[in-house]
Amino acid sequence: MGLHTASTLTTSPLWIAAILAVSSTANAALYPPQYSQVVNSTLPGALPDLQNLFLPGTTPSESVQSSRCKVYPEDANWPSDAAWEALNKLTDNRLINKPAPQASVCYDGPLYDPDQCAQLTASWNISYTHYNDPVEMMSAITQGMTCMPPNVFDTHNCTRGGLPAYVINATKPEHVQLGVNFARNTGVRLVVKNTGHDFLGKSGGKDALSIWTHYFKSNEYIEKYEDENLKWSGPAFKAGVGVQAFEMYKFAHEHGHSVVGGEGETVGIMGGYIQGGGHSPLSSLYGTGADQVLSFDVVTSSGEFITANSTSNTEIFWAMRGGGGSTFGVATSVTVKAYPDHPTTAARFSFTSQTVGNETFWAGIRSYIDSFVPNADAGTYAYFTIGNNVWNGILTFTMTPFFAPNKTLDETKAILQPWFSELDRLGITFDPNITHFDNYYDAWRSSFPLEAVSKVNSTTGSRMFPRANFETTEKRDELLDNLRQSIDNNRFQVHFNIKAVDPLDTDNAVNPAWRNNILFSQQAVRWPVNGTAEEILKIRHDFQEGDMQRWRDITPGSGGYLAEADRLEPNFGIAFWGSKYEKLVELKRKFDPYDVFFATTSVGSERWKVESVNGLPNENGKLCRVDV
Template sequence: MPHALRSPAARGAVPTARRRLLQLSAAAPLASWVASPLLAAARDDAPAFARVRPGEAGWPADAAWQQLGARLAGQLVKVRSPWPDCVAAPASAACATLFRQAKNPYFLGDEVALTQTLGWVDAWTSSPSVYAVAARNTADVAAAVDFARQHRLRLVVKGGGHSYQGTSNARDSLLVWTRHMHDATLHDAFVPQGCAGVPPVRAVSLGAGALWAHAYDAVTTRGGGYVQGGGCMTVGVAGLVQSGGFGSFSKAFGLAAAGLLEAEVVTADGITRIANACTHPDLFWGLKGGGGGSLGVVTRLTLRVHELPETFGAVNFTVRAASPAAFRRLIALMLDFYARSLINPNWGEQVRLRPGHVMSVAMVFQGLRRAQAVEAWQPFLDALARAPQDFSVDFAPLKIVATSARTFWAPTLMKRALGFISRDDRAGAPEGNVFWPGDQGQAGQVLHGYQSAWLPADLLQHARRPALCDALFAATRHWGVSLHFNKGLAGAPPEVLAAARDTAMNPAVLGAFALVICGAGEQPAYPGVAGHEPDVDLARRETGQIAAAMDELRKLVPQPGSYVSESNYFEPGWQQSFWGANYERLLAVKHRYDPQGLFFVHHGVGSERWSDDGFTRLD
């Protein structure tokens, strides 16, 4: 999911004291990693690799770029951002159109210079590469990797472009843009290369530029199967799998990474490798949750296809509590109900605790009939009804709905009419360019602050539940929090847990009942565009409130772990937070396949060897 650090002048906007505090806060957790034998070996053995910027000695001459363009048969693009024109003429019709289009995730994805998130205040601003390779195939990707290695360029990879951390864009770089590599091929009996004797399984092969909306269309709507992917339909397939990847039904079908059967990947030496459990198994393991952009450029993924449940469904309603005391009681009721009835493979998605003593329920279910879902929720609704002086319930037009699983992602007329699904509004846009209306808030956003933490299931034990309730209530005194139940695997079947254990994800996810998220932002906005600039003062205030809210929960779980794709840009001790005990093994994979550090992303495997701009080597 865009890495473009600001210019030196813009980076100076970060208060010096705060920047120093961030550096100091990260220093202690980093010490153990710096001292690790594997990292020491990576430092000692790898030859120096100093990247170059435009205008510096070693930057490719025009003739070199022309040779690359000829090799790519026209797929080398000189990138130009539309934002400078908007900065120059903020009141123009063209600028107004750009800000309107920035709310369409498909428009953003189809523009080589743009990313889904436009920045993070005091961290990064979405900025284009100098050149981009609009890759059509693996050979194009290999050509870009070779060119970047030979000329010592900063290399960036973008598929869906959803990175909150800014890892899919960077100034002064060469971009590998995989958007046009989006083929989908279904297999009735797939056996990974080199794995003779392994029982064949149903699978789907997807190009690195495929989005989950298109994957679900191919596998579910047209193919009648299920592939574990992301909840947001405009997220890229390759990025989600490499980050671990959660979908609405992860408690039933597991991590997206755990469903990976085989990957085609171009490594730093420009060689195209097939990685699976039998061929390059170490690289294969690292790609399953080790984070995108650190180990190579994935060009194709083959994922397991599961049997499709008969039904999918959703539960949506809002509860307003009359007082702080009633809100705390409401949180307690929800935790009791969840621990008793919902921590199982049938249920996923989230409950939000919002300012004003409001709880929003946005849950989904699979494999149940509507009547069964109603029966499951009735005890909770009855408890609310018994206290009308404390709770008022606002139901959506259809509070509990069920549908054929095969049409869940299909843009049917009824779903469009009821506002359940939205479509790409550009003339001539493909029929399958759809997204959930609730995800439109991510399009064109500028983040103010964002943190996440896994909450272990033992907090739901009867004796510990009151403390969890108190911590959640205390957190809401500072900021709203969301409990994403599908992003913790406690309650999943044993085979799902076993498959997740064989990924690079932080093992904390195995015993977590939910990922708690606090975030804030605005949209759309862009620095320097008069009338549309990010509100820096507000962002800093909200960042402090988010930190205070999460600190309440960390009193219960001091080192909870965090999901790499939905985490704090300034995460201290990110190696432990994102990958836990798996980080040293990931370093070994990094050292084997990219010893010079060609691939760099913020807080990616091995990135502690580089300054935050990716150009200055620290060792």
């Protein structure tokens, strides 16, 4: 990606906006980091009051700073039509005005189309249906469930609910700067969306202005990147934050390399994923996604476009590597470490309790727990589920997959053999499909399931089980008892046998609990599809106080993962960042003193609350201060 050249955006005879770009000297041998700044704009005559809405570094008015809530359409100080039109013109006519939810085609109105509704209904639960839309969130629960296909969940009518009112389809940093400045100076709520994968609802917000970063799609291979502070001398990739896993992995493969990213193919791994930490099929070898970052290009809350790395803007660089997206700035591109391509072996299989009974089934799980530490230490990544069929009581274990990067077929079989021998001894029937691939990309593409959209009556809590939970037979028995009790309570579980120790011992904001992790686990709570708000809230609170609290009780000092968690996680700052949280809060106040950026359960978000229409934890309501 080259340096942005100086340009002029002409909006109307009344507007002249200049965008200047100058280069920084940091790391200039590799590529010129960009520093683009929206500078003084002249507004002759008719619209002088709009000038300051778009300038960087300005201080919000006293009314904006003291307002109890962000500004909404019914408020007297909601931006005028002229102000929104000016934002549109300045952003190259890329402002989308009140985009309709996709399911609008299913309800009476100008967009009604029964054929399109049928097609949408058939593909609703597939991530490919949603990630390319400017507002859709892949969690209807956090959106507020106000517009869905009736055959999925009948909302009776269609409203935008927790979706934004305006969206900047940003394709260059200047668009992001203008959106950030506009939100800061008007008091309008700002959200940042990439693909909409965040299941806690961070990419939504009722009547907000959204910066949609999905089309920052550049990708560049850097043959050698030098950074003594980060102990890195080797290849790297610089990618726009809109680059998704299936694009990044393919590009890396074409250059003979691999990168650390998630297993989900449509996730925008260079956006919120990597800023929140990010576990990966390669984490047992190389650490979290955030551990891979060498540099960010980012727009700050003051509207400046900066490069943050180990020598420039180092505090923001520290915070954005693990501190969470939509919090300290809006990243537009990220430079990450590249690794040699890996031959990889993957295994998929399942077994049930149907023929052997529950006790033998759990004995099979218990025998697997003995392998968790050596398997993670061997650099493998196991993604498995445990479920209880409520209709017939049959328990099911599914490995999807056991993933062994840089391991031959024979090496992988040797790792699995102790457990497989025990399953055979117990009489548990399973038929493993163990396949060797000569590269990481093909193994990843062939092995992992396509991620689905969240259910309408379920949410998930998460916990990391550290090495201490596996040090003795008694501790391993305790873990099994707690997993089993949750299954008996109908808590479907997703597990990852993984470690995430960074070999280079990088100092960043990643939750310290990841460094001791051996098993990262999620369990889901369900409620009646047509339950009342009061019933749903009680079930969710009982889940946190019961099954999730049991997991916390046996993992003192550990935590959860901020991207796969419950919005009702108690004391989320400590759970998601542990000992790093105090420093992160200080940096949040320093770099975003006016709380331009907010996302639920993000650093510093305790100061605000979404006052949802029905009292449930979703984005369908005003964002207001809790201390005013």
